[in-house]
Amino acid sequence: MEDTLEDLFAVIENRKETLPEDSYTASLFTHEKGENAVLEKLGEESTELVLAAKDDDHEEIASEAADIVYHLLVLLSMKDMDLEDLEAELEARR
Numbered sequence: 397m398e399d400t401l402e403d404l405f406a407v408i409e410n411r412k413e414t415l416p417e418d419s420y421t422a423s424l425f426t427h428e429k430g431e432n433a434v435l436e437k438l439g440e441e442s443t444e445l446v447l448a449a450k451d452d453d454h455e456e457i458a459s460e461a462a463d464i465v466y467h468l469l470v471l472l473s474m475k476d477m478d479l480e481d482l483e484a485e486l487e488a489r490r
């Protein structure tokens with residue numbers, strides 16, 4: 397999982413730098429709503445995860461959880477944070 401998160405975060409950082417026109421990730425960094433676009437997506441995906449959990453839909457739970465992780469990583473990148481910041485906080489809570 398660690399490699400998957402690191403690879404995904406590297407792609408997000410690359411899209412942030414290069415801003416390819418056909419990239420959903422890049423569009424989040426240039427959206428007219430600014431970071432609110434990502435914050436709204438996090439709220440939306442959180443609601444969808446809760447509903448999937450309520451329905452005990454394991455496939456949908458995994459899908460919505462992945463959407464939350466992805467948008468969280470975009471938010472971390474927007475705030476000039478990285479996985480080490482997240483990891484340090486999680487380690488401190490152990």
